[in-house]
Amino acid sequence: MRGWRPVLALAVGAGTFLGAAGPVAAARDQQVRESGAAASGYLNLHQCAYYASSLDDHFNTFVTPSGDGRYSTGTKHSATADTSAACGAGNGNHVPVPLLHGVNALNLGSGRYLNLQQCDYYRSAATDRFTTLVTPSGDGRYSTGTKVSNTRETTPTCGPGNGNHVPNPGLSGSLPLDLTSGSRLNLHQCVYYSERLKSHMTSVVPAPDKRYTTGTNISDTVDTRPSCGAGNGDYVLVPLLSAVKSIPLS
Template sequence: MRRCSVVAAAVAGAVALTLASTAVAKQPGPRLAERYLNLHQCVYVGSGGHYTNVLPNTANTAFNTGTNASNTPDTALSCGPGGGGWRSAPANSAVKAFDLTAGRYLNLHQCVYFSAGQHYTAVLPNTPNANFNTGTNVSNTADTTLTCSPGGGGWRLLPANSAVQSFDLTDNRYLNLHQCVWTSGGQYYMGLLPNTPNTNFNTGTNASRTADTTLSCRPGTPGWSLDQLNSAYRPLGS
């Protein structure tokens, strides 16, 4: 009888150890310490058309935004005043606090519109100009289909420069945002994603356990050059 008790105890211990090991194995790796990704999309209009900025740390400080990672959701849009003939376009600008506890993936939709030689890049789903909003969201499911509003007023979607990328923030500590801006003949084009069909204009944006230390931008195509003043990278997380 005592031997049975010893065997039963040993089996129970082995089962407990197996369950504990399984629990440890299922634990996710490091993730962003902050609850909210506060993404500020600031759009400006000028003689070169439209220019979109989402980063807070470009060398062209008059156009910087309030984008950050925080335990507090931002409710007020923060945009630099612009300058040099460029003024804010409130209808296309917005802030969105993405609750990272709501899902595993940040599904970032980049929608690029084109009109008469001008490019306009949008990433947020909640600007007042709803015809240019995107499907960017946080979810437990990785998006596989790009969601872009249809545009309008002579603006049409440019599929070659538009894409959706799902960033797994459960097992990564940083969202490394790379904002690359190219210019040609006074026009500006901003890209955030690494996976558009127009690969010459892709960026190094990624989710990682380490913070990036170098800006990564593709070279563009002949006639387009990288604008270092408005390009930057930002590791969000801690």
């Protein structure tokens, strides 16, 4: 664990009162407290939304794609809280949608768990879908429950959508990551495209439909390649737009 320091003196003192099990329990609790405190500063999670009117197609990026910087994001660790999303200009066809951009400055010292919540929205009339990991700055109807807390959240909290784009539970998910389990957040972004439907979709958090799973994790290892599900055969992985960003937690 990160941030561990010897706790023998504490354990010996506690043993006087707690008996044989006391030193072990006290040492373990102290380790958890000290490891958790090692995560500090802000995880500035940037969400960038793009739309192509010719295709009636939205998609999102949370990490700068490995092969196309035109859809870049400002996601990073910092000592300060970002208040506005930094997004690339798009490719001229897919252009930014500021209403659906967002940034969540997550205080990493405020709890043990980083609860990443992914909300997928779908409009059947145009087979269009998009994903939020951050509540958009201009439209709270697509809100998410992404936060740092001392509680593990295993079910996503998603806004109701606008009546046209509605929540899709099969591709929505919540990933509670223990901030004491490693020194880095490896944020995996998996982007898929259906040529038949002219539709993109993005996945960052594993959801009930494991065909679109991702490798997002906390560890002491720097991931360098995104780990993504294969898709369903219609929606297939787009390596150019997929990526992983390894972000230090302190």
